Amino acid sequence: MTDIRMRGFKQRTEVRGFQGLLRERISPLGEEEIEIGAGSGRVLARAVVSEVDVPSFPRSAMDGYALRSEETFGAGDYNPLPFRVVGEVTPGKVFPGSVGPGEAVRIMTGAPIPKGADAVLMAENASEEQGIMQAKEAVAPQKNIGRIGEDIRKNQTVFTPGRRLRPQDLGVLASIGVGSVWVRRRPRVTLLITGNELLKPGEKPSGAMIVDSNSIMLCAAIVRDGGEVAQVLHLRDDREIIREALKNAPGDLLVTTGGTSVGVEDHAPTLIQETGELLVHGVAMRPSAPTGFGLVNDRPVFLLPGNPVSCLGAYDFFVALALRRMGGLPETWSYRQVRVVLRDRIASQIGRLDYARVRIVEGQADLLATSGASALSTTTQADGFVVVDQDSEGYAAGETVSVWLYD
Amino acid sequence: MTDIRMRGFKQRTEVRGFQGLLRERISPLGEEEIEIGAGSGRVLARAVVSEVDVPSFPRSAMDGYALRSEETFGAGDYNPLPFRVVGEVTPGKVFPGSVGPGEAVRIMTGAPIPKGADAVLMAENASEEQGIMQAKEAVAPQKNIGRIGEDIRKNQTVFTPGRRLRPQDLGVLASIGVGSVWVRRRPRVTLLITGNELLKPGEKPSGAMIVDSNSIMLCAAIVRDGGEVAQVLHLRDDREIIREALKNAPGDLLVTTGGTSVGVEDHAPTLIQETGELLVHGVAMRPSAPTGFGLVNDRPVFLLPGNPVSCLGAYDFFVALALRRMGGLPETWSYRQVRVVLRDRIASQIGRLDYARVRIVEGQADLLATSGASALSTTTQADGFVVVDQDSEGYAAGETVSVWLYD
Numbered sequence: 059m060t061d062i063r064m065r066g067f068k069q070r071t072e073v074r075g076f077q078g079l080l081r082e083r084i085s086p087l088g089e090e091e092i093e094i095g096a097g098s099g100r101v102l103a104r105a106v107v108s109e110v111d112v113p114s115f116p117r118s119a120m121d122g123y124a125l126r127s128e129e130t131f132g133a134g135d136y137n138p139l140p141f142r143v144v145g146e147v148t149p150g151k152v153f154p155g156s157v158g159p160g161e162a163v164r165i166m167t168g169a170p171i172p173k174g175a176d177a178v179l180m181a182e183n184a185s186e187e188q189g190i191m192q193a194k195e196a197v198a199p200q201k202n203i204g205r206i207g208e209d210i211r212k213n214q215t216v217f218t219p220g221r222r223l224r225p226q227d228l229g230v231l232a233s234i235g236v237g238s239v240w241v242r243r244r245p246r247v248t249l250l251i252t253g254n255e256l257l258k259p260g261e262k263p264s265g266a267m268i269v270d271s272n273s274i275m276l277c278a279a280i281v282r283d284g285g286e287v288a289q290v291l292h293l294r295d296d297r298e299i300i301r302e303a304l305k306n307a308p309g310d311l312l313v314t315t316g317g318t319s320v321g322v323e324d325h326a327p328t329l330i331q332e333t334g335e336l337l338v339h340g341v342a343m344r345p346s347a348p349t350g351f352g353l354v355n356d357r358p359v360f361l362l363p364g365n366p367v368s369c370l371g372a373y374d375f376f377v378a379l380a381l382r383r384m385g386g387l388p389e390t391w392s393y394r395q396v397r398v399v400l401r402d403r404i405a406s407q408i409g410r411l412d413y414a415r416v417r418i419v420e421g422q423a424d425l426l427a428t429s430g431a432s433a434l435s436t437t438t439q440a441d442g443f444v445v446v447d448q449d450s451e452g453y454a455a456g457e458t459v460s461v462w463l464y465d
Numbered sequence: 466m467t468d469i470r471m472r473g474f475k476q477r478t479e480v481r482g483f484q485g486l487l488r489e490r491i492s493p494l495g496e497e498e499i500e501i502g503a504g505s506g507r508v509l510a511r512a513v514v515s516e517v518d519v520p521s522f523p524r525s526a527m528d529g530y531a532l533r534s535e536e537t538f539g540a541g542d543y544n545p546l547p548f549r550v551v552g553e554v555t556p557g558k559v560f561p562g563s564v565g566p567g568e569a570v571r572i573m574t575g576a577p578i579p580k581g582a583d584a585v586l587m588a589e590n591a592s593e594e595q596g597i598m599q600a601k602e603a604v605a606p607q608k609n610i611g612r613i614g615e616d617i618r619k620n621q622t623v624f625t626p627g628r629r630l631r632p633q634d635l636g637v638l639a640s641i642g643v644g645s646v647w648v649r650r651r652p653r654v655t656l657l658i659t660g661n662e663l664l665k666p667g668e669k670p671s672g673a674m675i676v677d678s679n680s681i682m683l684c685a686a687i688v689r690d691g692g693e694v695a696q697v698l699h700l701r702d703d704r705e706i707i708r709e710a711l712k713n714a715p716g717d718l719l720v721t722t723g724g725t726s727v728g729v730e731d732h733a734p735t736l737i738q739e740t741g742e743l744l745v746h747g748v749a750m751r752p753s754a755p756t757g758f759g760l761v762n763d764r765p766v767f768l769l770p771g772n773p774v775s776c777l778g779a780y781d782f783f784v785a786l787a788l789r790r791m792g793g794l795p796e797t798w799s800y801r802q803v804r805v806v807l808r809d810r811i812a813s814q815i816g817r818l819d820y821a822r823v824r825i826v827e828g829q830a831d832l833l834a835t836s837g838a839s840a841l842s843t844t845t846q847a848d849g850f851v852v853v854d855q856d857s858e859g860y861a862a863g864e865t866v867s868v869w870l871y872d
Contacts, residue, residue: 094666098685110670112842119839121726148702148730150662152673166730168662168771168839170673209840216845224871225685226844228666229678229773233841237667255557255575259501259635260644263517266559266577271636278505278632295555319528323555323573364575366636394801432526432575433616434640435519437633438624464631 067340070347072448073375073411076338080351080379083337084358086386087243087310094231099284100241101386102221108214108234111207116171118178120202123162123191124153127177127199138185138192147172162191171203178202210234220386242386246288247280248309249273252326253316253364254295271434272315272362272369276377279370282392283378284385285311295323304333304354310384312357313377316364319348326361330354342410342448345431346371365431371413393442393462398423404453406446415440416461423461440464474747477754479855480782480818483745487758487786490744491765493793494650494717501638506691507648508793509628515621515641518614523578524556525585527609530569530598531560534584537603545592545599554579569598578610585609617641627793649793653695654687655716656680659733660723660771661702678841679722679769679776683784686777689799690785691792692718702730711740711761717791719764720784723771726755733768737761749817749855752838753778772838778820800849800869805830811860813853822847823868830868847871 071079089103118124125141133139141162147153149168157163157174164186165171165178176199183195210216216230217223223231223239231239249272256270263269270292277287288309293299295317304312304326317324318339327350330336334354339361341349345368350361360377362369374391382389398418402425406412416423418441427436437443442463446452453459478486496510525531532548540546548569554560556575564570564581571593572578572585583606590602617623623637624630630638630646638646656679663677670676677699684694695716700706702724711719711733724731725746734757737743741761746768748756752775757768767784769776781798789796805825809832813819823830825848834843844850849870853859860866 095681095684098688112670113675113839114670115673117839121729121731146729148662149660149675150673164729167726168660168675204839209842216842222872224845225682225689226773226777226841226871228685229682229777230841230845232666232676232681233670233678233773235669235676253556253575255555259639262642263519263521263640266522266557268520268556268575269639269642271640274502274639275632275636277502278635281505282632319574322528322553322571324528366633366640370633370636432520432524432611434633434637435616435623438631438637464633465629 067347070340070342071338072342072409074448076341076351076376077379079337080376081383083353084380084383087245087384089240090243091238091240093238094228094236097223097228097231097239097241098225100223102217102219102223102239103242103386104240105215105219106217106231106236106239108210108212108216110234111212112210112233113204113206113208116206117204118165118167118169118171118202119204120178120180121166122178122180122202123184124157124165124172124175124178125162126157126159126175127197127201129160130179130193130196133193133196135194138194141191141193143186143189143191176200222387245285245311245381245384246309247285247311247313247381248289248291248307249276249287250300250303250307250312250314251290251292251316252295252300252314256292258292271366272364275366275370276313276315276373279373279378280381283381284387285381295325297325297329300325301329301333304329304359310357311380312359313362314359315362315369318350318361318363326350330359330361334359341372343371343375344410344412344428346375346413349376351376363431366434367437368431370437391462393464395460395462397458398461400425400444400453400457400459401455403455404428404444404446406450406452408451409448411448412446412452414444414446416444417441418461423459437464474754477747477749478745479749479816481855483748483758483783484786486744487783488790490760491787491790494652494791496647497650498645498647500645501635501643504630504635504638504646504648505632507630509624509626509630509646510649510793511647512622512626513624513638513643513646515617515619515623517641518619519617519640520611520613520615523613524611525572525574525576525578525609526611527585527587528573529585529587529609530591531564531572531579531582531585532569533564533566533582534604534606534608536567537586537600540600540603542601545601548598548600550593550596550598583607629794652692652718652788652791653716654692654718654720654788655696655698655714656683656694657707657710657714657719657721658697658699658723659702659707659721663699665699678773679771682773682777683720683780686780686785687788690788691794692788702732704732704736707732708736708740711736711766717764718787719766720769721766722769722776725757725768725770733757737766737768741766748779750778750782751817751819753782753820756783758783770838773841774844775838777844798869800871802867802869804865805868807851807860807864807866808862810862811851811853813857813859815858816855818855819853819859821851821853823851824848825868830866844871
């Protein structure tokens with residue numbers, strides 16, 4: 059490969075081929091053990107098998123009276139049957155005696171069923187006065203009793219690897235006495251933000267200097283897709299500085315922004331060629347064409363365009379895919395999808411994928427922009443985007459299309 | 466209101482009425498200023514108006530040559546026109562001179578357009594040798610130039626209050642030189658976990674003691690719905706201890722679990738009666754019936770059932786609504802919704818809402834459970850839930866229903 063600066067892209071990789079390459083080159087990361095309190099959204103790397111039954115004892119499912127069910131047969135509102143209340147049992151306690159004939163034990167939801175009893179009569183169907191409870195309903199054996207292992211059985215596989223832990227999953231883990239789990243490690247990303255014209259977020263734009271908007275956008279997106287930001291480095295357009303960072307910056311994955319195209323200060327592609335392997339440079343996509351991908355010391359490096367819309371599009375199509383694979387998440391975006399009628403025509407070319415920002419007005423999608431890679435505001439005015447696949451020439455006005463919603 | 470313990474709920478509040486009450490009683494919290502780097506997912510409390518144009522100077526949208534467009538007219542692949550390259554301008558720099566007749570300045574994407582030039586010829590349509598550039602395409606005036614304010618205009622309202630900040634929104638804020646924004650404060654929640662039978666998450670269940678699974682589940686759900694966990698207190702079933710916590714625990718909102726029903730150790734409802742106002746006790750919902758709501762010192766207190774499925778259902782229907790309102794978020798759940806055919810019948814009663822857990826198999830929904838409030842595993846085996854509204858008697862097998870997906 060020769061220096062491509064100021065000569066234009068020789069050929070552009072098709073999006074599907076690029077994504078296929080990423081699936082070949084990028085594998086899930088290793089595992090780590092974490093406390094379940096930090097487990098929300100994490101992806102299990104190992105199965106979880108319960109060492110206990112839940113519940114581990116027969117327990118009452120109601121507030122009421124534990125008794126011998128056959129003694130309630132025939133009871134009703136007009137035929138209450140009396141029982142002698144010989145005690146009470148609350149959750150966490152064990153009734154020390156046993157329930158004999160004609161006896162009942164007042165019991166609360168969750169408390170262990172006393173010996174001798176085989177059912178619980180709900181409090182609502184009983185009345186109690188001076189130690190005598192009147193049963194107004196007949197209960198069948200085992201009525202209102204939670205059986206041993208009813209929720210989870212000992213030796214049951216509760217979760218399999220790949221499970222993304224939900225709030226209630228953490229509850230189940232707690233209930234079986236599990237305090238920590240093995241999960242897929244989260245990919246750590248370092249951002250190399252290049253451009254002599256860039257100020258840092260929080261600074262005021264002035265003169266020919268503009269504020270870097272990509273780093274702050276990418277940091278939020280990386281976290282959303284299950285990654286962690288290791289470091290954000292703002293670098294001058296200096297080959298030695300960028301070369302050093304490509305080799306030695308921390309992280310499982312590097313993302314550069316800016317300097318990815320064919321300009322005289324676009325060092326990143328040639329540096330990847332020199333220090334590693336440049337696998338993709340130029341993508342058949344609008345916007346986001348000046349995107350690249352390579353490996354330096356076996357570490358994936360994404361070259362994202364500096365133009366913020368291109369940067370976001372390239373992130374969503376390639377970096378997000380890589381992060382989600384590394385972290386063991388499903389490849390599909392977290393964006394919700396809706397089907398709406400398109401009010402405008404979207405024209406594309408066979409072989410090229412278009413990332414068209416749309417606004418949804420009265421249930422119909424208005425095209426905001428397909429080009430305009432530098433106007434980030436098109437992605438904030440938009441409700442979402444339509445993808446025109448590489449096999450399609452676009453959509454006619456009036457067609458029903460899928461819109462990926464930005465939030 | 467008299468002591469309702471061991472007598473059953475006198476009446477149950479319908480779900481829609483309860484939610485209406487919450488909308489009356491619970492308002493958005495105040496605002497706070499945060500750095501934009503911490504802004505992802507936060508809700509703007511004040512509008513953001515740009516003090517600058519973006520870009521604030523005419524800039525090149527391409528790598529190429531800045532020149533006088535009329536001098537390119539007639540140029541083509543077979544009729545290249547020569548220009549003298551008098552310099553170069555890169556982003557962040559200003560070209561010190563001016564572009565005269567027959568001259569061109571090499572320019573990179575994002576660099577300011579030099580004086581005298583009114584268009585940029587793409588590098589791909591030019592070749593340069595020994596200081597002479599051959600133009601192989603004619604360009605119209607303003608071609609490949611980003612105009613002042615093209616992205617964002619000075620004094621433009623960029624975001625209005627209520628906006629939930631997306632990754633690209635943070636980028637836009639950075640680009641206009643905004644370093645911090647005023648956002649809705651996140652509701653802080655203290656959990657009061659009651660029950661003598663409860664061990665803390667991470668401990669092993671033994672004897673009649675079980676592990677609290679609700680706190681860890683609720684913490685994750687609270688964060689998902691835009692809240693913060695102020696404190697998690699595990700309390701014994703002791704009226705004085707619980708009374709003290711209801712009055713003095715930190716937070717914008719309190720959530721108790723356990724002790725909400727009509728058992729002898731169900732202190733929470735009567736304590737709310739004594740120390741504040743008990744507005745709801747008992748809800749027409751399956752599961753989650755023993756749910757309550759009140760105010761103590763004007764602070765909202767939710768009484769959630771100890772049974773974990775009931776706890777989750779009551780959280781989703783009532784606490785999530787309150788948190789989202791306080792934090793300025795839309796009331797709708799973050800759960801995605803799909804329409805699928807129900808394979809089983811779900812029977813309900815008019816007036817009662819059912820929260821039925823379903824598993825989706827081959828695109829159809831199988832009913833896992835409507836009751837079984839204690840078996841949290843039904844919510845982990847399920848893919849989501851179907852809501853049978855209070856006006857409905859349920860669904861027949863074969864009907865198409867909406868399923869809210871747990872993830």
